[in-house]
Amino acid sequence: MGHFDPCNIPDRRGSDSVKWDRSVLKQICGNPDALPFWVADMDFPSPPEVIEALHERVSHGVFGYIQDMSEVYELFTRWTWSRHRWPTEAAQLCITPGIISALSCLVNVFTREGDRIIIQTPAYRPFFSVIRENRRVVAENPLRYQAGRYTLDLDHLESLMKAPSAAMMIFCSPHNPSGRVWTRAELEEVDALAKRYHVLVISDEIHADMSYRHVRHIPYSSLSESAAPRSVTCMAPSKTFNIPGEHFSCIVIPDAGMKKRFASYLKRFSINTPTILSRVAAEAAYRHGAPWLDGLIAHLEDQTSYIDRTLSEASREILYVKPEASFIAFIDCREVEKRLNPGEDLVQVLGTKGGIALHRGSWFGRDGSGFVRMNFGTSRALLQEGLVRFIETVRTI
Numbered sequence: 001m002g003h004f005d006p007c008n009i010p011d012r013r014g015s016d017s018v019k020w021d022r023s024v025l026k027q028i029c030g031n032p033d034a035l036p037f038w039v040a041d042m043d044f045p046s047p048p049e050v051i052e053a054l055h056e057r058v059s060h061g062v063f064g065y066i067q068d069m070s071e072v073y074e075l076f077t078r079w080t081w082s083r084h085r086w087p088t089e090a091a092q093l094c095i096t097p098g099i100i101s102a103l104s105c106l107v108n109v110f111t112r113e114g115d116r117i118i119i120q121t122p123a124y125r126p127f128f129s130v131i132r133e134n135r136r137v138v139a140e141n142p143l144r145y146q147a148g149r150y151t152l153d154l155d156h157l158e159s160l161m162k163a164p165s166a167a168m169m170i171f172c173s174p175h176n177p178s179g180r181v182w183t184r185a186e187l188e189e190v191d192a193l194a195k196r197y198h199v200l201v202i203s204d205e206i207h208a209d210m211s212y213r214h215v216r217h218i219p220y221s222s223l224s225e226s227a228a229p230r231s232v233t234c235m236a237p238s239k240t241f242n243i244p245g246e247h248f249s250c251i252v253i254p255d256a257g258m259k260k261r262f263a264s265y266l267k268r269f270s271i272n273t274p275t276i277l278s279r280v281a282a283e284a285a286y287r288h289g290a291p292w293l294d295g296l297i298a299h300l301e302d303q304t305s306y307i308d309r310t311l312s313e314a315s316r317e318i319l320y321v322k323p324e325a326s327f328i329a330f331i332d333c334r335e336v337e338k339r340l341n342p343g344e345d346l347v348q349v350l351g352t353k354g355g356i357a358l359h360r361g362s363w364f365g366r367d368g369s370g371f372v373r374m375n376f377g378t379s380r381a382l383l384q385e386g387l388v389r390f391i392e393t394v395r396t397i
């Protein structure tokens with residue numbers, strides 16, 4: 001059985017990785033040699049069983065069309081039950097080449113041009129573009145932020161949902177970039193509003209499998225019998241097992257009529273069948289990956305405690321938004337930013353002076369301004385080096 005090894009970090013430079021690509025690093029932080037902590041993929045190899053399954057399939061040498069999805073459906077439904085106590089059925093499932101492509105299709109199938117789609121901001125940037133590029137309107141519900149913790153603004157959410165053109169909410173659960181795992185009470189409030197105002201909830205749960213042990217992720221659709229038919233849940237093995245480049249996502253649509261409409265939309269564009277290797281990787285991950293994932297979660301919990309300790313010892317000005325899932329840390333640098341010279345940009349200063357590449361908070365919308373996001377899905381040694389660079393550079397500002 002493959003165990004997670006937090007020290008096994010292959011050199012990713014020159015391996016076709018956008019995160020480590022020198023020209024991309026130059027663009028995002030002004031320094032091609034900066035240590036990258038930005039885009040959300042991890043530096044660890046996938047579980048050994050995933051790599052072995054891919055080797056075995058590749059050595060067969062023939063990569064023809066595939067048809068049968070029953071095995072991966074069965075493995076996914078077992079997974080949602082064993083990890084989240086959420087009973088799903090093969091008949092509710094569609095496979096898409098990623099979550100963002102699924103969101104774009106869902107927007108097209110279930111809303112009309114000009115409709116308003118609600119998101120909680122700061123938000124994963126493609127949520128904005130998926131809505132706007134499909135000629136719908138973004139309705140922003142800024143999260144409340146106090147003392148390093150984000151919560152939902154339910155009053156404002158209600159005022160947005162009341163609008164007759166509010167057709168859908170893309171709900172990030174757990175939330176990127178805050179790392180919040182929403183509680184049952186919070187989810188039930190959202191559900192009550194969505195039900196009252198007939199808003200379809202698309203729950204993007206790509207980070208759910210990496211929820212930490214002191215919290216419990218609750219799939220939106222599992223909340224109540226009435227939540228299921230008014231929601232679509234998007235999950236994937238991509239972040240969980242570090243195979244995002246395989247583009248394989250599992251979309252769960254409990255309402256049979258909605259599932260049929262969505263499936264026929266995917267068929268129309270011939271994006272209803274995954275690639276053979278992505279399916280092999282997903283099957284191996286769901287079949288064998290649980291022990292590896294448990295090791296990963298323990299490591300991510302250690303990493304986030306380490307960031308918390310290190311930043312609070314280093315500075316009172318920097319506020320760490322403690323995540324409850326996944327490998328992303330949102331860091332409040334608004335006080336530091338105030339000291340920058342006119343025209344200076346924090347991410348560029350950190351890149352050029354400090355040799356560290358972080359994600360700019362405003363990439364997540366205007367509410368993210370003054371924050372940076374750090375991807376800590378890497379070894380302790382690299383994280384330590386990154387934090388030293390970050391803190392030393394901040395001290396020079």
Ligand SMILES: Cc1ncc(COP(=O)(O)O)c(C=O)c1O
Pocket residue numbers: 040097098099100101124172176204206236238244247249
């Ligand atoms: C909330 C969220 N949704 C979707 C994605 C991307 O999904 P995909 O690569 O499957 O399109 C990410 C990637 O970081 C994410 O954080």
